[in-house]
Amino acid sequence: MDRLRNAQRRIFGSEESEGRIDASYEPLEGGSEGLDGEPIEHASHEEFSWIDYSIFMLLGIAMLWAWNMFLAAAPYFQHRFESDDRLLRNFQSTELSVSTVGSFGSIIVLTKLQARASYPKRIMASLMINLVVFVFLALSTRLFLGVSAGVYFVFLMILVLCTSLAAALCQNGLFAYVSGFGREEYTQAIMMGQGIAGVLPCIAQIVSVLSVPERKSEQGAPQESSTSAFAYFLTATVICTSSLVAFAYLRSRHGSRERIKHILDSDEESVAPGETKEVPLSRLLRKLFWLGGAVFLTFAITMMFPVFTGQIQSxxxxLSAPRLFQPSSFIPLAFLFWNIGDLIGRVLPAVPALSLTSQPRVLFILAVSRVIFIPMYFLCNIGGKGAKVNSDVFYLLVVQVFYGISNGYVGSSCMMGFVEWVDSEEREAAGGFMSLCLVAGLTAGSFLSFLAAGS
Structure with a gap:
């Protein structure tokens, strides 16, 4: 009977317990069992290393630095598009759409190309692409300043598309690569690094704006200078170069061993050297339905915040407010508060008492409930037209911080917990699948953001 029950569990992915069938969500304690009830042995976990943890955190920072850099640099881009009202009004939503569509398409292709995938090479390629983009952005603040808004818009969208490809390569490669180490702590380090990537660009943007003399337009409104933008984009090249060096060191620390190659399955079916066993997406969808859905909804809802944040003023x-509350610095300040909340949220799942990785349906409900933050933006000073709640404290601390916390907590919980619901040999593909759900959510949210842009 034990053999028959174990066979049923392997075939139908379910287990009878207390008189009912719990179809697909049962955590896998160390993977599957064989037909005779014996556990299938999997490779032991890597010993935890703070050096590896720190490197994965730095790679997480590099993964989303370009994304957050484009958002925080909104005042500079507004200055470049001020001669064209249509571009000024829609450039941020277009930027989001180009980025997420590029990432989504790339992720789909990369997820399909599981066999013979070299995930370290994908990570290296992403860092190199971003480095080139950052150099071009820095040069654009010094050269060809007289080009039309339309020409600069095309230039900017090309760079955004390049960074979206880099983000897809990095997400697909890094989550697959880290899954081979078998430690949730390293995945959490990547998620925390992504949170830090939201905080540091905003700080760099604010410092670069406040460190150069203030400029005024003909109407007396403050503007951001090209000098501060140059310093800001140059900082990004330093981060990217540091990440390249750190990842090369990580690879050298572990020699030539392939961290993402899996052991033989229960039938001793081998995978050809240099080739990764392909896992059907339908199987991953069945096992990760609630977690994948929670990630999708979390980031689809999150995509409303960049457009509102770029429009809301103190x-x-x-004209009389301290410089920190002028649009050129207040907008990145608002991004900073949101990303501080996001960083806090990404750290919380590391506390065992706050972890919900074993409760995927609860995470799905929390993801849906985040929609309540969207109407709260309409209480703030959108476009300088006045606020129903006349308080910067309400906007920065209540709306931005708590919206960010909810994003970081739900998103990180899902990305940390998926390894509990798949077999060991499926972890690599499951990492790519969860990245696909994340980018799909960003893509859907980016198109919905045009509604916010027209509000």
Missing amino acids: VRDP
Whole structure:
């Protein structure tokens, strides 16, 4: 009977317990069992290393640095598009759409190409692409300043598309690569690094704006200078170069061993050297339905915040307010508060008492409930037209921080917990699948953001 029950579990992915069948969500304690009830042995976990943890955190920073850099640099781009009202109004939503569509398409292709995938090479390629993009952005603040808004818009969208490809390569490669180490802590390090990637670009943007003399337009409104933008984009090249060096060191630390190659399955079916066993997406969807859905909804809802944040101004008069509350620095300040909340949320799942990785349906419900933050933006000073709640504290601390916390907590919980619901040999493909769900959510949310842009 034990053999028959174990066979049923392997065939139908379910287990009878207390008189009912719990179809697909049962954590896998160390993987599957054989037909005789014996556990299938999997490779032991790597010993935890703070050096590896720190490197994965730095790679997480590099993964989303370009994304957050484009968002935080909104005041500079507004300055470049001020001569064209249509571009000024829609450039941020277009930027989001180009980025997410590029990432989504790339992720789909990369997920299909599981066999013979070299994930370290994908990570290296992504860092090199971003480095080239950052150099071009820095040069654009010094050269060809007289080009039209339309020409600069095309240039910017090409760079955004390049960074979307880099983000797809990095997400697909890094989550697959780290899964081979078998430690949730390293995945959490990547997620925390992504949170830090939201905080540091905003700080760099604010410092670069405040460190150069203030400029005024003909109407007296403050503007951001090309000098501050140059320093800001140059900082990004330093981060990317550091990540390249750190990842090369990580590879050298572990020699030539392939961290993402799996052991033989229960039938001793071998995978050809240099080739990764392909896992059907339908199987991953069945096992990760709630977690994948939670990730999708979390980031689809999150995509509303960049457009609102780029439009909302301080309730103070920009002509007489301290420089920190003028649009050129207040917008990155608002991004900073959101990303501080996001960083806090990404750290919380590391506390065992706050972990919900074993409760995928609860995470799905929390993801849906985040929609409540969207109407809260309409209480703030959108486009300088006045606020129903006349308080910067309400906007920065209540709306931005808690919206960010909810994003970081739900997103990180899903990305940390998926390894509990798949077999050991499926972890690599499951990492790519969860990245696909994440980018799909970003893509859907980016198109919905045009509604926010027109509000």
